[in-house]
Amino acid sequence: MISGPPAAGKGTQCEKIVKKFGLIHISAGDLLRAEVNAGTESGKLAAEYMNKGQLVPNQVVVDMVKHRLAQPDVQEQGWLLDGYPRSADQAAAILEEGIHPDVFLLIQVPDDSLIERVVGRRMDPQTGQIYHLTFKPPPRDTLDRLIQRSDDTEEKARARLEVHAGNVASVLDYYQDCLVEIDGSQDIKAVGSAIEDVLDTFQQSNSLEEFQHELAANT
Numbered sequence: 001m002i003s004g005p006p007a008a009g010k011g012t013q014c015e016k017i018v019k020k021f022g023l024i025h026i027s028a029g030d031l032l033r034a035e036v037n038a039g040t041e042s043g044k045l046a047a048e049y050m051n052k053g054q055l056v057p058n059q060v061v062v063d064m065v066k067h068r069l070a071q072p073d074v075q076e077q078g079w080l081l082d083g084y085p086r087s088a089d090q091a092a093a094i095l096e097e098g099i100h101p102d103v104f105l106l107i108q109v110p111d112d113s114l115i116e117r118v119v120g121r122r123m124d125p126q127t128g129q130i131y132h133l134t135f136k137p138p139p140r141d142t143l144d145r146l147i148q149r150s151d152d153t154e155e156k157a158r159a160r161l162e163v164h165a166g167n168v169a170s171v172l173d174y175y176q177d178c179l180v181e182i183d184g185s186q187d188i189k190a191v192g193s194a195i196e197d198v199l200d201t202f203q204q205s206n207s208l209e210e211f212q213h214e215l216a217a218n219t
């Protein structure tokens with residue numbers, strides 16, 4: 001699982017992780033945006049909350065994520081869950097199904113940097129690539145088609161930050177055994193290396209105890 005405040009770099013790092021480890025990336029935000037774009041009833045309800053930077057009600061999110069986790073590609077390849085759970089209730093709902101991660105990555109970034117990342121973010125609708133006007137400049141030939149998410153304004157980002165700050169501790173309670181904090185204030189490559197080191201260490205460990213011991217020895 002990967003977690004962190006809005007624009008911490010979760011999506012950016014997920015792209016690298018799934019390439020290296022062959023996992024399926026499940027982003028709660030992407031699943032919700034797909035519902036919104038498809039104009040479904042769930043999507044219409046979700047849009048009301050997303051536009052205000054608030055959490056979408058569990059009646060929409062929980063079954064949507066559980067359903068994706070149960071699909072054959074995910075069962076075969078393994079999963080990287082991004083942006084879920086965002087509350088204790090959401091964590092409890094998947095624990096009931098026996099779903100617990102091997103590693104829970106929490107990307108930490110100071111608020112001011114997050115706002116800068118939010119307002120400069122652009123997405124290529126053709127490729128799904130995430131760019132930043134300063135930190136990860138898009139290729140020139142994509143500039144005309146880039147889009148900005150409707151919740152990527154400073155005001156909405158501050159609301160999303162508040163929601164994250166209000167919920168994160170109760171989510172972390174569920175994952176103390178496998179929690180690893182990552183310094184997300186570094187550049188994209190350095191954050192990627194830090195995550196890769198953690199996941200390599202996990203793969204080379206024979207048990208959760210050995211993994212925790214290795215992590216403690218390396219910090």
Ligand code: AP5
Pocket residue numbers: 004005006007008009010011012013028029030032049050051053054055056057061082083084085086090117118120121122130131132133135136151160184185186187188189191
């Ligand atoms: P969601 O789509 O999950 O948004 P989020 O958590 O706010 O995260 P973001 O997608 O904004 O950022 P990110 O961390 O992926 O950063 P990125 O890699 O793009 O959720 C949206 C909404 O959906 C929520 O507000 C809520 O309404 C709803 N929702 C979602 N999940 C829900 C749930 N479980 N329950 C209820 N509601 C839910 O990077 C950001 C920018 O920074 C990019 O431009 C990137 O190029 C740049 N960047 C990345 N890393 C670095 C770096 N190290 N240095 C400099 N720039 C960087």
